[in-house]
């Protein structure tokens with residue numbers, strides 16, 4: 001069907017032949033859409049992170065890693081294993097591994113710093129000489145990218161003979177990340193059954209390693225352990241023990257905190273609730 005404006009071509013106005021006569025100005029529509037978006041702020045992951053510059057203690061190169069902005073995301077609640085859940089679905093643990101794109105050395109933000117010469121040498125020999133790093137330039141880290149970063153950090157921690165607490169904290173945060181990933185998929189459309197099953201299995205494995213690592217650290221390191229005082233560590237261990245069905249240890253950790261003069265009332269209340277749960281499963 002010829003349009004109302006057909007024939008304009010012969011007038012040298014062919015580019016106007018297919019104009020939508022009653023259509024709104026595209027620019028005007030765009031402005032309206034932008035105004036609407038501004039009225040109803042949507043969750044933007046990039047608002048909560050920034051590029052921070054680090055100096056690599058292994059290869060001496062400067063590089064940037066995406067790090068969470070402090071005080072920006074609103075905390076909803078901590079989980080039983082201390083995972084911090086934020087409003088809007090921001091997944092903080094995605095941004096806690098610093099990875100050097102030149103040599104492949106990676107560590108949790110709190111541990112990224114000076115290394116002993118023997119440790120740097122071990123990383124060069126066992127990580128740098130073998131690693132093939134994935135290149136990515138997105139504004140945010142995907143769950144898979146973040147998981148990859150945690151795995152490299154764990155490999156580096158093993159190679160540099162890190163303390164049990166450092167390895168345990170990497171495992172704990174990986175478990176958080178796997179849970180956040182699973183929860184994200186559960187809210188998406190599509191069939192992710194196999195992936196969700198695999199994430200759940202991996203989470204259990206990382207929880208178990210975190211638990212054993214923190215128990216080892218508790219017996220061999222001085223507090224603070226991975227930034228936790230003894231009450232917080234025992235609170236975490238009580239919860240992990242319950243989760244992993246190690247009930248005798250769970251009971252021991254609860255009693256220790258409940259009789260500790262330095263434990264605050266809120267932690268004691270939470271552990272009294274856990275004690276009730278423990279009594280129920282023991283019946």
Ligand SMILES: [Zn+2]
Pocket residue numbers: 056057058059060061100101102103104105
């Ligand atoms: Zn490096």
